[in-house]
Amino acid sequence: MADLEAAVRKLRAAQAGVPRAEERAAQIIAEARDRVDRARAVLAKEIQAADRAGMRQVDIVAATGYSRERIRQIVRDGES
Numbered sequence: 001m002a003d004l005e006a007a008v009r010k011l012r013a014a015q016a017g018v019p020r021a022e023e024r025a026a027q028i029i030a031e032a033r034d035r036v037d038r039a040r041a042v043l044a045k046e047i048q049a050a051d052r053a054g055m056r057q058v059d060i061v062a063a064t065g066y067s068r069e070r071i072r073q074i075v076r077d078g079e080s
Contacts (some may be wrong), residue, residue, distance in 0.1 A: 045069060048078035 021043065050060055057071050064071070 044074045044077070047074045051075045051078075 047060055047064065047066075051057065051071075052062075057068060057075075060066075060071050061068050064073075
C-alpha cells in the first residue's frame, strides 16, 4: 500500500510540474523570438548600409542568403 501511495504522489508531483515547464518554455520561446527580431533589424540596417556603400545586391544576396527581391525590399524600406 505504501508503494502505491508513493507512486500516486510521484505522479501528482510530476503532473504539477507540467504547467510550470510550459510557462518556462513559453517564456524561452518568446525571448528567442525577440532575439530573432532584433537580429533581423540589425541585419536590415547592415544591408542598407552595404547598399549605400555601393556593394552590389548580388553580393549582398550571396552574403545573407536572402533573395534579390528581399534585398530590394529591405533597401527600399531604408529609403523611406
